[in-house]
Amino acid sequence: MLSVRSRMKQIKVRFAPSPTGPLHIGGARSALFNYLFARKQRGKMLLRIEDTDLERSSPEFEREIIDSLSWLGINWDEGIDVGGDNGPYRQTERLDTYQRYVDQLLRSGHAYHCFCTEEELARERQALLEKGEIVAYSGKCRHLDPEERQRKLRQGLVPTVRFKVVSGQEVVVNDLVRGTVTFNSSEIGDFIIVKSDGIPTYNFAVVVDDHEMGVTHVIRAEEHLSNTPRQLLIYQTLGFEIPEFAHISLILGKDRQKMSKRHGATSIMQYRESGYLPEAVFNFLALLGWSPEGEQEILGRDEIVKQFSLSRVAKNPAVFDLDKLNWLNAQHIKRKAIMELGEMLKPYLKSSPFWHSVEQMDQATYEVLIEAVRDRIVRLVDVVKEVEPFFIRPQYEADTLDRLEQPEVRGMLQGLLEHLPDELDLEEARSFMKGLPKALQLPAKQVYMPIRLALTGSPQGPELPYLLVVMGVPEVRRRITGLI
Ligand code: GLU
Numbered sequence: 483m484l485s486v487r488s489r490m491k492q493i494k495v496r497f498a499p500s501p502t503g504p505l506h507i508g509g510a511r512s513a514l515f516n517y518l519f520a521r522k523q524r525g526k527m528l529l530r531i532e533d534t535d536l537e538r539s540s541p542e543f544e545r546e547i548i549d550s551l552s553w554l555g556i557n558w559d560e561g562i563d564v565g566g567d568n569g570p571y572r573q574t575e576r577l578d579t580y581q582r583y584v585d586q587l588l589r590s591g592h593a594y595h596c597f598c599t600e601e602e603l604a605r606e607r608q609a610l611l612e613k614g615e616i617v618a619y620s621g622k623c624r625h626l627d628p629e630e631r632q633r634k635l636r637q638g639l640v641p642t643v644r645f646k647v648v649s650g651q652e653v654v655v656n657d658l659v660r661g662t663v664t665f666n667s668s669e670i671g672d673f674i675i676v677k678s679d680g681i682p683t684y685n686f687a688v689v690v691d692d693h694e695m696g697v698t699h700v701i702r703a704e705e706h707l708s709n710t711p712r713q714l715l716i717y718q719t720l721g722f723e724i725p726e727f728a729h730i731s732l733i734l735g736k737d738r739q740k741m742s743k744r745h746g747a748t749s750i751m752q753y754r755e756s757g758y759l760p761e762a763v764f765n766f767l768a769l770l771g772w773s774p775e776g777e778q779e780i781l782g783r784d785e786i787v788k789q790f791s792l793s794r795v796a797k798n799p800a801v802f803d804l805d806k807l808n809w810l811n812a813q814h815i816k817r818k819a820i821m822e823l824g825e826m827l828k829p830y831l832k833s834s835p836f837w838h839s840v841e842q843m844d845q846a847t848y849e850v851l852i853e854a855v856r857d858r859i860v861r862l863v864d865v866v867k868e869v870e871p872f873f874i875r876p877q878y879e880a881d882t883l884d885r886l887e888q889p890e891v892r893g894m895l896q897g898l899l900e901h902l903p904d905e906l907d908l909e910e911a912r913s914f915m916k917g918l919p920k921a922l923q924l925p926a927k928q929v930y931m932p933i934r935l936a937l938t939g940s941p942q943g944p945e946l947p948y949l950l951v952v953m954g955v956p957e958v959r960r961r962i963t964g965l966i
Pocket of ligand 1: 497498499500532688701702703706
């Protein structure tokens with residue numbers, strides 16, 4: 483007896499980007515939902531490159547997309563870079579396969595050569611628009627007699643191939659997110675499946691590939707929903723098993739307009755460069771349309787996989803909120819171990835003016851520095867601004883200086899210097915600071931704020947024990963001596 487699992491078909495999803503630009507938030511979200519579904523269902527994830535737009539596709543974009551996915555922690559079991567039984571995985575390398583199916587459709591009379599020129603088609607479209615009619619191909623070349631067709635071919639005219647659409651049929655998409663969506667085939671018209679340069683169109687290649695590669699679930703952006711009826715007609719005509727479809731909602735900016743550069747950086751690499759953590763972006767993308775069952779929104783990758791389900795993917799548009807991404811990033815930074823975070827921050831510190839000082843610190847002091855700023859940084863780049871008070875002597879504002887020059891403040895600072903030991907570790911610095919008001923016989927508020935102002939010139943910043951340890955006692959003495 484077969485077990486239930488082995489009798490069930492292996493779930494397979496795919497991400498099929500066109501390498502015509504970098505990976506953006508929207509594409510990354512589609513890739514992520516496929517990945518989450520595959521991992522949750524113990525299925526397979528496939529990566530295919532849809533490079534049939536020869537002019538706009540480039541190997542550089544393909545590389546950037548792959549690097550962006552890898553950075554996010556999205557991996558795949560089959561396809562580009564990893565191989566598999568159903569390759570090649572780049573559409574321009576699969577032209578023979580498409581040709582086989584095109585020939586089959588031409589032979590069976592489900593497709594035909596079309597010799598209409600761009601100009602003719604544009605004129606036809608314009609006329610339909612002016613009459614307020616549905617813009618669909620007239621079907622002119624459908625009825626060319628075979629002799630006429632041969633004559634045109636002999637003349638050297640290069641045809642496109644059109645798929646014959648029987649008008650007046652209902653085409654029903656049963657979508658896992660959107661429910662039942664019905665289209666009328668009369669609004670589609672015979673559409674091109676092979677362009678005059680011999681390259682198949684997206685709608686045709688995607689069907690052949692999803693079939694040949696054994697894809698069971700097509701999870702992609704809502705903007706492809708209107709392509710789906712065309713694809714369904716091809717599936718039916720070629721006798722292919724139809725996969726499940728799930729079209730995930732658009733992503734809008736906070737102003738409810740379509741997401742664009744105005745709403746923040748849009749390519750994944752830009753987020754990486756400005757210091758977002760991959761796990762924070764992963765977490766953020768997952769929440770663009772999917773919602774966890776519980777209240778907890780700060781989730782690690784494994785937790786998201788565990789909880790993911792298409793039934794909790796919303797129909798209504800997702801809203802991209804940069805403040806939320808920033809918040810999530812800060813939360814994920816807070817959860818990082820100091821050592822790991824320290825390593826992640828080094829590249830940013832290396833390009834700061836403080837690198838020389840940082841480099842000279844011993845590891846323990848460096849870790850105190852990282853602990854001091856960990857809860858204060860939203861993006862990794864922020865580390866440069868946050869460590870500034872440790873390395874730059876303050877420029878006091880006039881009213882700060884007035885305050886520091888008051889006799890009782892100077893007296894307190896004098897007292898601090900008298901009590902300050904020559905060396906302190908973090909524990910010692912904490913207990914020293916805790917005991918200082920008592921030692922000076924002053925209320926805490928007359929001690930801590932003036933010391934902070936004296937050391938950094940600012941009422942905000944890292945906690946005092948961190949300042950003592952990272953600056954070191956000699957530097958603390960120098961900054962305070964300069965004031966009294
Ligand atoms: N190459 C298409 C795109 O990048 C893929 C669409 C699909 O997933 O079917 O939008």
